[in-house]
Amino acid sequence: MSSVAPAMRHVRGFDVARPLSIGVLVFLMLPLVFLPLASIFIFGTSNGLDKFWAALTAPEAIFALKLSMATSFWATVFNVIFGLFAAYVLSRYNFWGRNALIVTISLPTAIPTAVAGFALLLLWGPYGTLGRLLTPHGFQIMFTAGAIILANIFVTFPLAFGVIKPVFDTMSHSLEEASATIGATRWQTFWHVTLPSLRGAIVSGALLTFARAVGEFGSTILVSGNLAGRTQTAPLYIFAKFNEGQIEAANAIAIVLALFSFLIFSVLFFARDWLDVD
Amino acid sequence: MRKTISRNLPFLGLTTLILALLGGSCLPKSPGERGDVTITLYGFSVMKESLEKAIFPNFAAKWKQQHGQVLSFQSSFAGSETVTNQILRGAPADIAILSIERDVQRLQKDGFVTADWHSLPAHGIVNKTPFVIIVRKGNPKGIKDFSDLARPGIRLIHPDPISSGGAQWSILAIYGSELKKSEKERGEADAGRALQTLRAIWRNVISTPGSAREARTTFELGNGDALITYELEGLLMKEANDPVEIVTPQATIFSEHPAVVIDRNVTSAERPVIDAFMQYLWSDEAQQAFVKFHFYSSTNDAFNQANTAFGHIELPFTIDYFHGWDKAYPEVIEKIFRDQVQRK
Numbered sequence: 001m002s003s004v005a006p007a008m009r010h011v012r013g014f015d016v017a018r019p020l021s022i023g024v025l026v027f028l029m030l031p032l033v034f035l036p037l038a039s040i041f042i043f044g045t046s047n048g049l050d051k052f053w054a055a056l057t058a059p060e061a062i063f064a065l066k067l068s069m070a071t072s073f074w075a076t077v078f079n080v081i082f083g084l085f086a087a088y089v090l091s092r093y094n095f096w097g098r099n100a101l102i103v104t105i106s107l108p109t110a111i112p113t114a115v116a117g118f119a120l121l122l123l124w125g126p127y128g129t130l131g132r133l134l135t136p137h138g139f140q141i142m143f144t145a146g147a148i149i150l151a152n153i154f155v156t157f158p159l160a161f162g163v164i165k166p167v168f169d170t171m172s173h174s175l176e177e178a179s180a181t182i183g184a185t186r187w188q189t190f191w192h193v194t195l196p197s198l199r200g201a202i203v204s205g206a207l208l209t210f211a212r213a214v215g216e217f218g219s220t221i222l223v224s225g226n227l228a229g230r231t232q233t234a235p236l237y238i239f240a241k242f243n244e245g246q247i248e249a250a251n252a253i254a255i256v257l258a259l260f261s262f263l264i265f266s267v268l269f270f271a272r273d274w275l276d277v278d
Numbered sequence: 279m280r281k282t283i284s285r286n287l288p289f290l291g292l293t294t295l296i297l298a299l300l301g302g303s304c305l306p307k308s309p310g311e312r313g314d315v316t317i318t319l320y321g322f323s324v325m326k327e328s329l330e331k332a333i334f335p336n337f338a339a340k341w342k343q344q345h346g347q348v349l350s351f352q353s354s355f356a357g358s359e360t361v362t363n364q365i366l367r368g369a370p371a372d373i374a375i376l377s378i379e380r381d382v383q384r385l386q387k388d389g390f391v392t393a394d395w396h397s398l399p400a401h402g403i404v405n406k407t408p409f410v411i412i413v414r415k416g417n418p419k420g421i422k423d424f425s426d427l428a429r430p431g432i433r434l435i436h437p438d439p440i441s442s443g444g445a446q447w448s449i450l451a452i453y454g455s456e457l458k459k460s461e462k463e464r465g466e467a468d469a470g471r472a473l474q475t476l477r478a479i480w481r482n483v484i485s486t487p488g489s490a491r492e493a494r495t496t497f498e499l500g501n502g503d504a505l506i507t508y509e510l511e512g513l514l515m516k517e518a519n520d521p522v523e524i525v526t527p528q529a530t531i532f533s534e535h536p537a538v539v540i541d542r543n544v545t546s547a548e549r550p551v552i553d554a555f556m557q558y559l560w561s562d563e564a565q566q567a568f569v570k571f572h573f574y575s576s577t578n579d580a581f582n583q584a585n586t587a588f589g590h591i592e593l594p595f596t597i598d599y600f601h602g603w604d605k606a607y608p609e610v611i612e613k614i615f616r617d618q619v620q621r622k
Contacts, residue, residue, distance in 0.1 A: 063306055063308060066306035067305070067306055069299070069303075070303055070304060070305045070306060071305075073299055073300070073303040074303065121367055121368075125367055125368045126367075126368035127367070127368055128368075131368075140368075142368060143368070143369060143370055145305050203292060203296075206296075207295075210299065225354065225364070225369050225370065226354055227318075227352050227353075227354050228353075228354070229308045229352075230308050230352055242495065243323075243489070243491055243492045243495055244326065244491060244495070245491075245494065245495045245498055247499075263295070264295070267288075267291050267292060267295050270287075270288055270291065271288030271289070271291060271292050272288075273288065274288045274289055274292070
């Protein structure tokens with residue numbers, strides 16, 4: 001499944017379809033993916049490496065990157081644990097409303113991220129439906145890092161779940177049943193039998209969620225307050241610098257994010273054999 | 279030996295990645311001094327440089343000297359209407375410097391500003407600047423006034439009036455300038471000609487970014503032949519050696535920028551330092567700093583002479599020409615611009 005299965009040969013001798021197809025594939029990807037990515041790298045270093053380095057080491061830039069990492073991390077932890085739990089419940093139990101729940105879990109990816117941020121503000125903001133009850137007691141999550149984590153949780157909600165549930169669905173019950181017959185408790189079965197089979201799905205779900213959360217913009221810009229050095233994540237920083245006309249600074253951080261995503265997906269790809277467990 | 283390493287490499291790679299992510303899980307401390315007192319100021323887009331480079335550090339130094347407290351500033355900048363909307367939704371601003379008086383009225387209406395802000399020095403106006411046209415170096419399209427922007431083939435960058443206060447000033451500048459010129463030429467203001475010019479100019483707009491600063495960035499990236507903006511933006515662009523020229527129209531409006539305290543967000547403990555900062559904005563030191571950043575002072579005309587880069591405007595006017603924002607907004611921005619220019 002993960003290695004190349006050689007195509008059946010239609011033609012004896014030289015098959016022109018092969019270089020042609022490969023060429024068309026690369027050619028199509030050039031203007032759509034390769035060149036935009038390359039232009040970030042080329043522009044970022046064209047004004048000299050010293051300016052590039054200065055932009056990277058600006059305290060607000062470093063803060064923005066760290067904030068993105070931290071908020072994405074906690075959103076990922078929550079969504080993976082929740083995804084595991086939800087996949088278990090929705091895969092093992094049948095109940096009225098089960099399908100509606102599965103659809104609802106998948107909804108957040110279809111909603112425009114700006115709408116998601118706006119909805120959170122309407123609910124939890126100082127003048128929001130629930131927020132106005134909490135604010136007098138001193139609890140106000142909007143315009144803090146907590147709001148960014150909340151927005152990330154919403155937007156990346158179905159990602160880990162979507163990777164873990166199919167594994168649950170296709171998992172053979174026989175191992176779990178065997179474990180139960182020799183006297184293991186529900187938790188022991190889960191921890192020693194079920195979880196190891198999910199190892200790959202958990203890791204790839206987590207990395208997917210994390211990568212998506214780091215790049216989140218539309219909801220974050222609404223709920224965070226976008227205060228540089230306080231609640232400004234890396235994508236917000238890039239946008240702010242661009243609007244201020246400081247293109248080099250925006251570019252430097254864009255390169256960091258691009259490299260980071262490249263790293264995540266490279267690791268996912270090269271570790272795919274280890275991640276796939278029968 | 280080799281087989282074991284290569285088999286474990288992906289596992290090692292994953293573990294390293296996950297550990298690195300775990301290490302980054304702590305929420306970072308914000309850079310800069312964590313002061314004893316923090317003032318949060320939300321401003322319209324072009325205020326950024328003068329505040330962050332001069333006003334904030336100078337006032338913080340003064341306050342430290344007089345009271346021994348370390349002051350830190352948090353600031354956020356966007357189009358004036360956007361800033362107002364953020365504050366209305368609960369953004370934690372203590373002070374707001376806005377582009378148009380109407381935004382202050384919106385904050386007053388919902389109870390965010392309760393004090394009588396007109397009682398502040400200079401009626402609450404902290405600085406002002408005329409509206410000009412920015413063109414490419416050498417002025418290849420030969421633009422000399424607003425009416426030239428109505429020529430077919432001119433591509434104009436103009437911020438979005440829904441989110442930018444500067445955009446609304448610009449519309450008033452165009453409309454008012456035509457009225458003023460027809461007044462001078464024929465003795466009475468020709469509203470029909472003003473409407474026609476505004477319509478023709480608006481047909482040439484190729485992009486409406488969300489704030490004056492965003493419009494400047496769009497123009498700097500090579501889009502469009504002309505940009506209507508605050509004169510100070512043009513002068514900042516020239517200071518940065520951008521290949522641009524400033525075209526000063528014959529008649530144009532002086533935009534006046536109010537500064538207000540968001541009373542609802544300020545606790546009584548913070549009140550003294552907030553009030554002190556507000557008073558500082560109208561001090562000679564602050565006003566002269568504004569002039570250095572190409573604003574006109576609102577307190578003392580003499581300061582303006584220190585800046586030799588200001589253009590000469592033959593027929594200047596202010597919002598009073600339209601009898602204040604209370605009349606200008608419904609009559610010009612809504613009835614004329616929104617209903618007759620945008621919707622056609």
